[in-house]
Amino acid sequence: xxxxxxxxxxxxxxxxxxxxxxxxxxxxxxxxxxxxxxxxxxxxxxxxxxxxxxxxxxxxxxxxxxxxxxxxxxxxxxxxxxxxxxxxxxxxxxxxxxxxxxxxxxxxxxxxxxxxxxxxxxxxxxxxxxxxxxxxxxxxxxxxxxxxxxxxxxxxxxxxxxxxxxxxxxxxxxxxxxxxxxxxxxxxxxxxxxxxxxxxxxxxxxxxxxxxxxxxxxxxxxxxxxxxxxxxxxxxxxxxxxxxxxxxxxxxxxxxxxxxxxxxxxxxxxxxxxxxxxxx
Numbered sequence: 308x309x310x311x312x313x314x315x316x317x318x319x320x321x322x323x324x325x326x327x328x329x330x331x332x333x334x335x336x337x338x339x340x341x342x343x344x345x346x347x348x349x350x351x352x353x354x355x356x357x358x359x360x361x362x363x364x365x366x367x368x369x370x371x372x373x374x375x376x377x378x379x380x381x382x383x384x385x386x387x388x389x390x391x392x393x394x395x396x397x398x399x400x401x402x403x404x405x406x407x408x409x410x411x412x413x414x415x416x417x418x419x420x421x422x423x424x425x426x427x428x429x430x431x432x433x434x435x436x437x438x439x440x441x442x443x444x445x446x447x448x449x450x451x452x453x454x455x456x457x458x459x460x461x462x463x464x465x466x467x468x469x470x471x472x473x474x475x476x477x478x479x480x481x482x483x484x485x486x487x488x489x490x491x492x493x494x495x496x497x498x499x500x501x502x503x504x505x506x507x508x509x510x511x512x513x514x515x516x517x518x519x520x521x522x523x524x525x526x527x528x529x530x531x532x533x534x535x536x537x538x539x540x541x542x543x544x545x546x547x548x549x550x551x552x553x554x555x556x557x558x559x560x561x562x563x564x565x566x567x568x569x570x571x572x573x574x575x576x577x578x579x580x581x582x583x584x585x586x587x
Contacts, residue, residue, distance in 0.1 A: 330419055330432035336361030337431070339418040341372065342438035343445075345546035347400065349567045352384060354398040355418050356438065359391035366390050368421035370399045372435070375412040376446045379404035380419075408450035414443060452564035454557045458491040458519030459483045461553070463568055464527060468579040474505035474531035475579055482525045483518045490519040492556040496530065496566075501541055501548025501580065505531035514553075532576075537584035542577050549573045 333339065340356045347353060355372055359365050367389045371380040381401035389397045399420075419432040455461060464480035481493065498510035512530060541548070549568035554561065568576060 330430045333431045333433045334361060334365065334422065334424055334427075337365065339420075339433055339435045340438050341416050341418070341435045341442065342398070343441050348547065348565075349550060351403045352400050353381065353403060353442075354400050355420075355435070356396060356398050357389075357391065357418075357420065358396040359393055361424075362393050363424055364390060364392050365422055365424040367397065367399065368423070370401060370418070370420045372401050372416055372418055374414070374416045374442065376407055376414060376442065377404045378407055406446055406449040406453065408453055412446075414446075416442065447562070448564045451555060451557060451562035454489070455491050455493075455553075455555055455564060457484065458489055458557075461493070461566065463566065463572055466572055466575055466579075468575070469583070471583045471585065474533045475576075475583075477530045477532045477576075479514075479528045479530060480525075481516060481518055481528070483523045485523070489558060490517050492517050494554040494556060494561075497552040497554070498535060499548050499551055501535055501545060502532055502551075502576070503535040505533045507531075510535075511554075534580045534583055537580075539581075539584075539586050542581055542584075545577060548580075549576050 336359065338358045338360060340358075341353055342356055343353045353372065355370050357367055357370075370383045373380040381403045384400045384402050389399065391397055416435045416437070417432060418435040419430060421430050422428070460480070460482040462480050463477060465476075465478040467476040467478075469475040479496070493514045493516040495511050495513045495515075497512075498504060503510050504512040514528065516526065516528070549572070551566050552563050553566055554563055556562070567573075
């Protein structure tokens with residue numbers, strides 16, 4: 308990936324310099340880390356946190372996060388320049404590439420960014436720690452999801468709202484992929500912080516569906532859904548309420564992956580919760 312180092316976000320002309328050739332240590336007092344907010348999860352984004360501990364303002368331009376667990380560097384979502392006064396911190400959102408699931412990837416995140424500070428301009432690069440551990444679990448979940456997807460297309464296909472007091476119906480569609488050699492057991496699906504399953508103790512609904520291999524039968528499972536809570540701020544501040552976790556067994560190994568409602572379905576479910584709870 309080529310970054311101009313004459314100025315952040317400047318175009319790379321004939322005199323442009325590659326990040327590999329020009330990357331140096333971080334400017335004195337500047338530190339980097341990686342984190343993820345709940346609102347980033349569904350869109351597969353993370354945030355590069357840059358802190359300016361120096362006594363001079365710094366401008367941060369192009370930003371990338373390189374990690375062998377992902378097929379390409381994660382790059383800045385919004386093409387802009389961030390100005391950090393001394394003592395300030397900025398979280399730059401970057402978009403993850405596809406995961407690498409061949410078992411050869413070595414964990415380790417490296418942040419690279421273009422910057423201007425005073426009369427100096429350049430590209431800096433450094434290993435980045437995590438504010439809290441999440442990348443390894445994210446990588447593991449997405450590899451389980453990829454192996455599941457190789458056996459079957461698993462999606463939320465329909466939602467039928469209900470009147471207050473009665474369960475709604477959320478349909479899980481399972482369509483095996485032709486020629487998939489490995490079978491996957493969809494063991495169960497777990498409730499979210501906002502939604503649970505009617506008549507199911509413990510918030511875990513058994514599925515016990517094996518797909519792929521010799522089983523090439525498509526099926527739809529209707530999940531009896533009801534709100535797990537009715538406080539209005541749970542809907543107003545929702546981040547993860549329509550992201551469900553499925554427990555699976557792939558290649559004889561247990562694992563989990565998340566299955567989120569798309570934007571349209573999420574909106575319908577949240578509107579139903581508000582109506583069901585009496586504040587819609």
